[in-house]
Amino acid sequence: MHVSSVFRLSMLLAACAAVSACSTLNNASGHVVNWVSPYKVExxxxxxxxxxxxxxxxxxxxxxxxxxxxxxxxxxxxxxxxxxxxxxxxxxxxxxxxxxxxxxxxxxxxxxxxxxxxxxxxxxxxxxxxTGRSLSKVPVLEVTTDKLPAAVPAGTAPNTGNNATSSAEPPRVYPPLESAVR
CATH class of the missing domain: 3.30.1450.10 (Beta-lactamase Inhibitory Protein; Chain:B, domain 1)
Known part of the structure; x- marks a missing residue:
């Protein structure tokens, strides 16, 4: 056999091996895909x-x-x-x-x-x-009127919703957001 015919034969065998490896890889990747899936955002x-x-x-x-x-x-x-x-x-x-x-x-x-x-x-x-983990009892998320005085710290009045500030509380002073000089 000449070198060129040996080369052709080796190239043909390499091509056959590559094609068969592709089908084996596809079969293997199909099994891997069944195990691993992409994360889906909630x-x-x-x-x-x-x-x-x-x-x-x-x-x-x-x-x-x-x-x-x-x-x-x-x-x-x-x-x-x-x-x-x-x-x-x-x-x-x-x-x-x-x-x-x-x-x-x-x-x-x-x-x-x-x-x-x-x-x-x-x-x-x-x-x-x-998500499968055990949850404790869900706490009650409201304060009843009998528990309200205990929930409000001493010295502060509960918020009545009228946005009126107490005369005993000094007014809050905040620094300006921008400097006056530009």
Missing amino acids: VVQGNFVSKEQKDALQVGMPRAQVKDILGSPLVTSVFHAERWDYVFTISRQGQQPQQRKLTVFFKGDELAKVESDELISEQEFVTSLS
Whole structure:
């Protein structure tokens, strides 16, 4: 055999080995892909509205009180000023996406009607967020009127919402944000 025929034969064998290695690599990579998957970001959009919040709504409530209970609506429209939409979606890796919707309708400044999907309680929502770790009891996130004096430090009055400063408290003085000389 000549050197050129040996070279051709070795090139042919190398090409055959490369092609067969590609199919073996594809089969192996298919198994690896089943084990390793890319990280999918948890996407939470909108306002979570619980069953308890919906139950607190009453026909005839003013808009401001509805906003205090539900928060700012996700969707408002100039063309539908009498309607607020609250939409909540959550998409998590390894779980089915969830979507819930609540719509409130107003007549003038008063709540006229509420339409919603089946809503879950706050406790059920917290449980659904669990990633397999055990959760302790969810703490109560409100202060009752009998516990309010103990929660407010001595010497300070509870915030009544009227933004009036106490005469006993000296006014706060803050430095200017920008210098006067430029």
